[in-house]
Amino acid sequence: MFEELEIAKNKCAECQKCPLHKTRTKMVFSDGIPNTKLMLIGEAPGYYEDQQGKPFVGRSGQLLDKIFESVGLSREKDIYICNTIKCRPPDNRNPLPEEKLACREYLDIQLQTLKPKIILLCGAVAVQSLLPDITSGITKIRGQWFNGPNGAKMMPIFHPSYLLRNPSHEVGKPKWLMWQDIQEVKKAYDELT
Numbered sequence: 001m002f003e004e005l006e007i008a009k010n011k012c013a014e015c016q017k018c019p020l021h022k023t024r025t026k027m028v029f030s031d032g033i034p035n036t037k038l039m040l041i042g043e044a045p046g047y048y049e050d051q052q053g054k055p056f057v058g059r060s061g062q063l064l065d066k067i068f069e070s071v072g073l074s075r076e077k078d079i080y081i082c083n084t085i086k087c088r089p090p091d092n093r094n095p096l097p098e099e100k101l102a103c104r105e106y107l108d109i110q111l112q113t114l115k116p117k118i119i120l121l122c123g124a125v126a127v128q129s130l131l132p133d134i135t136s137g138i139t140k141i142r143g144q145w146f147n148g149p150n151g152a153k154m155m156p157i158f159h160p161s162y163l164l165r166n167p168s169h170e171v172g173k174p175k176w177l178m179w180q181d182i183q184e185v186k187k188a189y190d191e192l193t
């Protein structure tokens, strides 16, 4: 059923469309289950992701797992996780526009094959890729629903690395806002199933 995804993954492992292939250890295609209604799109693989070939396995990923677990969602059962680009940029810099363009075909295949009903745009890089006309910063638009591909609902959420830098749980702070957003996501998810 998801043969197209497998073909894209194998092609991506051999991909040399941008210079990042020269410095990657492993290409990072996705994690979680493919038959899901919920997709999360992050920015780009970091050090640990590049080593293991899996998205969100470092400190940011551990926090992300906790955030999902707090509303009873897990990677193993409920979420398909990927990034805007599949190879690690040196020193974890933001992906360059030409890298995002070169890698876009893989993200498009993921979106077209899975047709997720809910898409979470995790951080500013993912927002720029899927909502290129939005100029407001993530702080303004997080927690709002936007129209996505194939009738999906898309919500920008803070990137967990931002939450690691802003650890306060106080009302109104980024972590507190994230917990409001994830509850809204769970509500929408439950309405689908």
Ligand code: URA
Pocket: 042, 043, 044, 045, 046, 049, 054, 055, 056, 057, 058, 060, 061, 083
């Ligand atoms: N940050 C991301 O955006 N993606 C990852 O896979 C890991 C860290």
